[in-house]
Amino acid sequence: MSVPKALQKREFRSTDLSVLVERVIVFMLAACALTTVLITVGIIYMLVSESAGFFSSEEVTVKGFLTDTEWTALQSSELENAKFGILPLLSGTLRVTFIAMIIALPLGLITAIYLSEFASKRIRSWLKPTLEIIAGVPTVVLGYFAILVISPSLQLISGGAFATFNATSAGIAVGILCLPMVCSLSEDAMRAVPRSLREGAYGLGCTSFETAVKVVVPAALSGIISAFLLAFSRAIGETMVVALAAGTLPTLTADPTRQAQTMTGFIVEMIKSESEYGTVQYYSLYAVAITLFLITFLMTLVGQIIRRRYQESYQ
Amino acid sequence: GCGPKTTTATTDSTTAEATSSDPAGSDSAGSGTAEVSNMSGTIKINGSSTVAPISDAVREKFIKQYPNVTVNVDGAGTGNGFKDFQKKATDISDASRPIKPGELDACRENGVQFIEIPVAYDGLTIVVHPDNDWVKTMTIEQLKKIFVAGSEAKKWSDVDAAWPAEEINIFAPGTGSGTYDYFREVVADGEGESLRNDMNLNEDDNILVQGVAGNKYSIGFFGVAYYEESKDKLKAVEIVNPEDGTAYLPTTENIASNKYAPFSRPLFIYVSTASLPRAEVATFVDFYLENVSELCEKVGYVRLPEEIIAKGRENLDNEAIGTHFVDAEGNKRSGPLAANFKAENLTK
Amino acid sequence: MMTNDSKQSDDTILDSGRSASTSEGSSVSPVLSDAGKQPKDQTADSRPGSGAAQTLIEIRDFNSWYGDFQAIHSLSLEIPRHQVTAFIGPSGCGKSTLLKWINRMNDIVPGATAKGHMQIRQDEGRADLNILDPSLDVVSLRRRIGIVFQKPNPFPKSIYDNVAFGPRLHMRLTKSEMDELVQWSLQKAAVWEEVKDRLHAPALGLSGGQQQRLCIARAIAVGPEVLLMDEPCSALDPASTLAIEDLIFELRSQYTIVIVTHNMQQASRCSDKTAFFFEGRLIESGDTEKIFTKPENKQTDDYVRGKFG
Amino acid sequence: MMTNDSKQSDDTILDSGRSASTSEGSSVSPVLSDAGKQPKDQTADSRPGSGAAQTLIEIRDFNSWYGDFQAIHSLSLEIPRHQVTAFIGPSGCGKSTLLKWINRMNDIVPGATAKGHMQIRQDEGRADLNILDPSLDVVSLRRRIGIVFQKPNPFPKSIYDNVAFGPRLHMRLTKSEMDELVQWSLQKAAVWEEVKDRLHAPALGLSGGQQQRLCIARAIAVGPEVLLMDEPCSALDPASTLAIEDLIFELRSQYTIVIVTHNMQQASRCSDKTAFFFEGRLIESGDTEKIFTKPENKQTDDYVRGKFG
Amino acid sequence: MSKVKARAAAKASTPKALAEPDLEYQARNSKRREATSRWFYVLCVGIALLSVLILVVLLVSIGYQGQSRLRPSLLTNAHSELEIEQSGMWPAILGSLAVCGVCALAAMPLGIGTAIFLEEFKPTNKIARMIHGFVQLNISNLAGVPSIVYGLLGLTVFVYMFNVFGQIKVNESNGWEIVGAEHYYQVLSLERGQVVMIPQADPEQRQLTVTEPTVGVDADGNEVSIAIWEPGTPKPTDPEVRKRTVRKGAIGGTITERAWYYFRLPFDKSFLAAGLTLALVILPIIIISSQEALRSVSPSLREASSGLGATTWQTVRNVCLPAALPGVMTGAILAMGRAIGEAAPILVVLGAAVAKGTGPQNMMDTAVTMPVLIFNWSGRQQDEFRELAAAAIIVLLIILLILNSAAIYIRHKMQQH
Numbered sequence A: 001m002s003v004p005k006a007l008q009k010r011e012f013r014s015t016d017l018s019v020l021v022e023r024v025i026v027f028m029l030a031a032c033a034l035t036t037v038l039i040t041v042g043i044i045y046m047l048v049s050e051s052a053g054f055f056s057s058e059e060v061t062v063k064g065f066l067t068d069t070e071w072t073a074l075q076s077s078e079l080e081n082a083k084f085g086i087l088p089l090l091s092g093t094l095r096v097t098f099i100a101m102i103i104a105l106p107l108g109l110i111t112a113i114y115l116s117e118f119a120s121k122r123i124r125s126w127l128k129p130t131l132e133i134i135a136g137v138p139t140v141v142l143g144y145f146a147i148l149v150i151s152p153s154l155q156l157i158s159g160g161a162f163a164t165f166n167a168t169s170a171g172i173a174v175g176i177l178c179l180p181m182v183c184s185l186s187e188d189a190m191r192a193v194p195r196s197l198r199e200g201a202y203g204l205g206c207t208s209f210e211t212a213v214k215v216v217v218p219a220a221l222s223g224i225i226s227a228f229l230l231a232f233s234r235a236i237g238e239t240m241v242v243a244l245a246a247g248t249l250p251t252l253t254a255d256p257t258r259q260a261q262t263m264t265g266f267i268v269e270m271i272k273s274e275s276e277y278g279t280v281q282y283y284s285l286y287a288v289a290i291t292l293f294l295i296t297f298l299m300t301l302v303g304q305i306i307r308r309r310y311q312e313s314y315q
Numbered sequence B: 001g002c003g004p005k006t007t008t009a010t011t012d013s014t015t016a017e018a019t020s021s022d023p024a025g026s027d028s029a030g031s032g033t034a035e036v037s038n039m040s041g042t043i044k045i046n047g048s049s050t051v052a053p054i055s056d057a058v059r060e061k062f063i064k065q066y067p068n069v070t071v072n073v074d075g076a077g078t079g080n081g082f083k084d085f086q087k088k089a090t091d092i093s094d095a096s097r098p099i100k101p102g103e104l105d106a107c108r109e110n111g112v113q114f115i116e117i118p119v120a121y122d123g124l125t126i127v128v129h130p131d132n133d134w135v136k137t138m139t140i141e142q143l144k145k146i147f148v149a150g151s152e153a154k155k156w157s158d159v160d161a162a163w164p165a166e167e168i169n170i171f172a173p174g175t176g177s178g179t180y181d182y183f184r185e186v187v188a189d190g191e192g193e194s195l196r197n198d199m200n201l202n203e204d205d206n207i208l209v210q211g212v213a214g215n216k217y218s219i220g221f222f223g224v225a226y227y228e229e230s231k232d233k234l235k236a237v238e239i240v241n242p243e244d245g246t247a248y249l250p251t252t253e254n255i256a257s258n259k260y261a262p263f264s265r266p267l268f269i270y271v272s273t274a275s276l277p278r279a280e281v282a283t284f285v286d287f288y289l290e291n292v293s294e295l296c297e298k299v300g301y302v303r304l305p306e307e308i309i310a311k312g313r314e315n316l317d318n319e320a321i322g323t324h325f326v327d328a329e330g331n332k333r334s335g336p337l338a339a340n341f342k343a344e345n346l347t348k
Numbered sequence C, D: 001m002m003t004n005d006s007k008q009s010d011d012t013i014l015d016s017g018r019s020a021s022t023s024e025g026s027s028v029s030p031v032l033s034d035a036g037k038q039p040k041d042q043t044a045d046s047r048p049g050s051g052a053a054q055t056l057i058e059i060r061d062f063n064s065w066y067g068d069f070q071a072i073h074s075l076s077l078e079i080p081r082h083q084v085t086a087f088i089g090p091s092g093c094g095k096s097t098l099l100k101w102i103n104r105m106n107d108i109v110p111g112a113t114a115k116g117h118m119q120i121r122q123d124e125g126r127a128d129l130n131i132l133d134p135s136l137d138v139v140s141l142r143r144r145i146g147i148v149f150q151k152p153n154p155f156p157k158s159i160y161d162n163v164a165f166g167p168r169l170h171m172r173l174t175k176s177e178m179d180e181l182v183q184w185s186l187q188k189a190a191v192w193e194e195v196k197d198r199l200h201a202p203a204l205g206l207s208g209g210q211q212q213r214l215c216i217a218r219a220i221a222v223g224p225e226v227l228l229m230d231e232p233c234s235a236l237d238p239a240s241t242l243a244i245e246d247l248i249f250e251l252r253s254q255y256t257i258v259i260v261t262h263n264m265q266q267a268s269r270c271s272d273k274t275a276f277f278f279e280g281r282l283i284e285s286g287d288t289e290k291i292f293t294k295p296e297n298k299q300t301d302d303y304v305r306g307k308f309g
Numbered sequence E: 001m002s003k004v005k006a007r008a009a010a011k012a013s014t015p016k017a018l019a020e021p022d023l024e025y026q027a028r029n030s031k032r033r034e035a036t037s038r039w040f041y042v043l044c045v046g047i048a049l050l051s052v053l054i055l056v057v058l059l060v061s062i063g064y065q066g067q068s069r070l071r072p073s074l075l076t077n078a079h080s081e082l083e084i085e086q087s088g089m090w091p092a093i094l095g096s097l098a099v100c101g102v103c104a105l106a107a108m109p110l111g112i113g114t115a116i117f118l119e120e121f122k123p124t125n126k127i128a129r130m131i132h133g134f135v136q137l138n139i140s141n142l143a144g145v146p147s148i149v150y151g152l153l154g155l156t157v158f159v160y161m162f163n164v165f166g167q168i169k170v171n172e173s174n175g176w177e178i179v180g181a182e183h184y185y186q187v188l189s190l191e192r193g194q195v196v197m198i199p200q201a202d203p204e205q206r207q208l209t210v211t212e213p214t215v216g217v218d219a220d221g222n223e224v225s226i227a228i229w230e231p232g233t234p235k236p237t238d239p240e241v242r243k244r245t246v247r248k249g250a251i252g253g254t255i256t257e258r259a260w261y262y263f264r265l266p267f268d269k270s271f272l273a274a275g276l277t278l279a280l281v282i283l284p285i286i287i288i289s290s291q292e293a294l295r296s297v298s299p300s301l302r303e304a305s306s307g308l309g310a311t312t313w314q315t316v317r318n319v320c321l322p323a324a325l326p327g328v329m330t331g332a333i334l335a336m337g338r339a340i341g342e343a344a345p346i347l348v349v350l351g352a353a354v355a356k357g358t359g360p361q362n363m364m365d366t367a368v369t370m371p372v373l374i375f376n377w378s379g380r381q382q383d384e385f386r387e388l389a390a391a392a393i394i395v396l397l398i399i400l401l402i403l404n405s406a407a408i409y410i411r412h413k414m415q416q417h
């Protein structure tokens, strides 16, 4: 076994080049990462600078924006008559989101439990794609589904108690939209629970229900909660479904049978509307957008904190 | 009047000759049909979403003959259309109402000159739920009670004591739309009057149809085209003509003859004169006028009387710049189209 | 679900328990159900002789598969009552697989199947209980046969809740009864002194050795008869290992223990019987001393001398 | 990145390699670069005496942390050239940590830090090379000090590409040179016969033991001087274990080998020197025979006798 | 001493719970629990089926509405106001593909690059770690930002570019044209519908009055000489000659011939702007899924590579990326599925117009996308359009299904390795 030429020569490549390449690559990759930060900066800059056109108007006060109970930016073309109180939009958003969560969280969680604890490989192999298809259904489609199927069904069931456009049908459609997300993220979290815990539970004589509910779900709680928060963010930010199905009248109420213009719904209406660019009414959409941004940012922060706080204890 | 075919033929030969940029018109009868045009370029149109289907229909027919010409038709609304127009971002602005004095001023400031051409009639239809058995006709006064802010008819019985004491649900197009503007102009014409702001507004007329159809105590208004398609779900209200005191339905005849007053409204295109030297724009506008009467009916509108079309063409040929709906003092002119659309009313 | 038709076998288990408890006082182990059980006063340090112990679990001609892969080939073995049986053998030889079949933990492994006989001897002339019976009440079986794993796996709950977890499932206890049970179990598992001041602290805050003893406490809190231990010390430091070996030694008087280990010394230190597995087959089994000093089989000899594995 | 200023140290490494190759014939070990190297004709089965071997790596007062956790405490040790040094000790005592510092693999572990001295003796009166120097060219260091891990970790590529992976990074070879090198490495790692007919088959299709030998082949293909092995046999069957132990025996004549093992017998079988670690400290080190027969330290004694761990 | 303790424990009296177990209760309890477990299982199956049912109802209701319009013309034709039945979605399919293509080209390198940076170049010092953490938090935040907000950002950044490059005006400027534009004067010839093109020399001069014979170009770029016809004199009769003859004094306006690579700032309402906006929307998704894919690459492979002396980047390129590729691709495909169905940001950036007969012709051309077309159609008053919308939804779902199947296939392949 003679030593091969390559090792006799021992002419190793200088490392200078790879070091240089490494530097350039790190620089480029860092630039990519920086871009994501730039996007956030861009969003904040845009929202702040454009909503300045709103808040600097004499007709608008921050206090009024936060506390007034009417929002008529789209209804009033005269500035004097326009009311800019975010609460009705917020109430609409919360109603729709709440209903969506009522649908998505339990259904998503139970489906996730089913997938991670019970389903055989074969069932998983078609149930998961099915859920993925639901997740992939364009939101426009779900919006029309809400108008054409959900809302009439609700009216039929309730004997007409529901308005044509109402928070509930939009909420249900948004819930359907969020369900796969809750499901797949919770399932991930539950699958990350080590087998040893399940074995521990079964070893003590747990039934599969007890194992799932008393051991796996609590152990995966941080992941499940962050799935919930993500779904919540998604529901809050969902646009096309609510633009189509929730109605366009901002109402400050808890009544789920009534119309509920949401923040995103308002933004899209304002964009589509023929309200003129540059008016205070037009700029109000940026004020709404900034509120929306802050809410989702808050959600992210809460999610991060929960993850940090509770995930560590369990590793 | 004439059938569409003859109309096309006559206008073709008369106007083509006169159009400054089309020298070949007189020979058109003998040739041209065989060969596809090599004309190219891009034409940008924005404005009324009501007019957009008409412009789009014209575009569609136009590019069959002129396949290399790109025509962008956007329907961001009359107001936004004029905004773009003032910024010189479009060649043609669609409008479902005449230009307003403020918009005219802005055009002047930016050095934008235009030719105003009416292209079709739209009937603004007031609709109620088909099960609504108490409303058959309405007067402007009654509409005022329902729609104007401050008059506060919350319930039907507030309008007429004989009507049910149920809350009125109102569905209307968005505030930026020409339709909303036109309705407000007619109904809330007093000093400081405006439409109430608890209506369900939506830019999507289909949503309005759904809204009215879904509630027995609702009322709404939108273009006649949408009503025509949803006759089974909605009931149109007869409107009492303030002139003759008779109630009329928004039928084609009533709209064209302006009996369906005051809600027959004309639709316009505004053509930038700066764009007219461009062969593709000139050809397109010419084509527009040739075909609009036929095409507008296909998309649900009412054709204009031949004289008005001819007048529009004349304005185009003569580069008669300006609007007929703002007077020299900068005040708005209102009234029927035929009354205003005269050479002496033209304000640059 | 294999719980259909579980009535008969279910009763079998429970009755066997009841007959024991009714006949004994409170100082008596509740888990012993056989008529001929060993004297209670056996002292902790008495090393049991390797004489003919009574068989508790009988395995005959047992085969097991994961999907198409056969992990255990035609294996026969008897596990004596109230003794410590050690399973040894190189990695992957099927020790854990066999262990997990004894309390049917393999039910939750998709694709795991078994064929053959595996029985628990019942007392008072009852028929043997067939562990592999698909209609068996596995919940009761597992209560009766506890298991402790290689890696300590406390639930992410408090120490108290970990121990109380099993009893809460199976019994209806007052608060004070539960407290007593928890304390007893923790004492039994020799971890009470270390945790008694922080019973409501999270169990994951304990050291590895403490966690493992907590898992043992958790396992004995439901009153099992058999304790299966799958390499209980291999993730632990020496001190914890010693503590657990001591504990096994103690528990032997009341439980039948099966322990899987990689550590020859551990096996020889704390087991009465040893079974050596290789590639899914039982190569040799018998008294621990014999296996470690004069094994009959060459492979066994090589293995216990550290020639491989 | 710690590659600043790497020129000087780079050259040092490279020159030491080159100077060796120019002065030796083809039968000469390519990896030896020191002036006083051992005679080439040393036969494979000659068990080296435990006499005063030359020190290759010198570790003095070495400490290492993962974040705030100190994994190694003030450790001093010399690793002799061209011998096999075994690291033994219970799990978690820091064996792998030390091993991974020797070729700076811990650079890629976030939070891993070290303090102290760790040097490679250079030949021809050159100054020692400080392994912990942040400006050191780690790429060359790792080429020079290869490592093999506990679990075989071939890349999901073909067998050929696995072996050629390192050479492609470091050298510019013609196809035939590469072929030769791959064959040589596989032969050296005693796996050539088994794979020569399927060099382009995926490496993951090999058995565990073959994979591990492939990993060794991959490590020696870049011509290292030192081979670090972290429990190279613990995941393998007895036959593969034997094959690898034989291989270590073979390689010893040309490489300096450090092996971490849990198997006392393995350590005693195949190492010249043994170092026993406990809780991050070096308890005892010296000739293997001495450590296993008459260790000075009680803990060492307990450990090698299997009392714990 | 632990032995002593253990002995003490053994002596502790057996608790009542174990000494006198309530066996009857245990028996009942065990059965009840088994039953609960079974019911729960049934509930799980039921709910899992419910989600399938939802999908079925959705598909059936759409299929019922749209089946009558599912014919070849739907795929080959363009939107038509005049012959509604003949309307199709071909330009929208092309538009969606173009927009998603841009989106993928922008988001994938950026997303994968960021993921590599975050996963593979973990910093060792504290400040850099904080920056890493910050970037990570930032990405989680971006993942939660509503897509319509991205639409607004796209409008400001890509469409108008803060107006720093001027505005697009029809008769004056086209912003900053960088490449791909050729300017001509277009003058009508005597032949109806035919024009002659004269290259524009002076970019400032927007009009040309033709008074004497000159040289123009034809469609293929060949030079042709252009003759003049004085009004009053007889017109030429040969169509070929008439095509090259213009009236004296005819005016030509400028047109811009745009090559497909026509590039200009600002992007205005172009598919490029729309694609980039969508890239913003899916960027966080791609980053997060790529991170997960990279994280799932066994650390032992990384160790093996760097143990052989590979630099971090060499490790990433030769080992981590190939191993993570299926995961990265799956994530990317699912993200593209999201992008292809996204309507809100496109409405903001491109508007709701659907009047377009072709796919995008150059990089600055507008585009119609499928979701916007569906949105427009289903908002129209004519029943035909609503049926067409349902049919278009079916097509879109089929495209999504294909994408998803590709993702599943890739994942499957990955699992086999």
Ligand SMILES: Nc1ncnc2c1ncn2[C@@H]1O[C@H](COP(=O)(O)OP(=O)(O)OP(=O)(O)O)[C@@H](O)[C@H]1O
Pocket (backbone or CB within 6 Å): C066, C067, C069, C071, C089, C090, C091, C092, C093, C094, C095, C096, C097, C098, C109
């Ligand atoms: N869930 C499973 N699916 C498929 N094969 C399995 C599974 N569990 C174990 N095996 C295989 O069955 C064989 C026996 O495994 P087992 O875990 O019983 O070995 P073991 O002796 O306990 O080994 P160790 O000492 O490593 O725990 C092994 O080859 C293993 O790869």
Ligand SMILES: Nc1ncnc2c1ncn2[C@@H]1O[C@H](COP(=O)(O)OP(=O)(O)OP(=O)(O)O)[C@@H](O)[C@H]1O
Pocket (backbone or CB within 6 Å): D066, D069, D071, D089, D090, D091, D092, D093, D094, D095, D096, D097, D098, D109
């Ligand atoms: N990446 C890491 N981060 C934090 N702590 C670590 C890391 N790697 C190892 N440790 C800790 O450092 C200590 C020493 O670990 P090391 O891996 O060196 O032990 P070892 O002796 O090799 O053990 P084994 O025999 O189990 O491989 C252990 O307590 C371990 O938990």
Ligand SMILES: [Mg+2]
Pocket (backbone or CB within 6 Å): B048, B049, B050, B077, B173, B177, B178, B179, B203
């Ligand atoms: Mg409109």
Ligand SMILES: [Mg+2]
Pocket (backbone or CB within 6 Å): D095, D096, D097, D230
């Ligand atoms: Mg280690």
Ligand SMILES: O=P([O-])([O-])[O-]
Pocket (backbone or CB within 6 Å): A274, B047, B048, B049, B050, B051, B076, B077, B078, B079, B095, B096, B173, B176, B177, B178, B179, B180
């Ligand atoms: O779009 P409008 O016609 O209502 O302006």
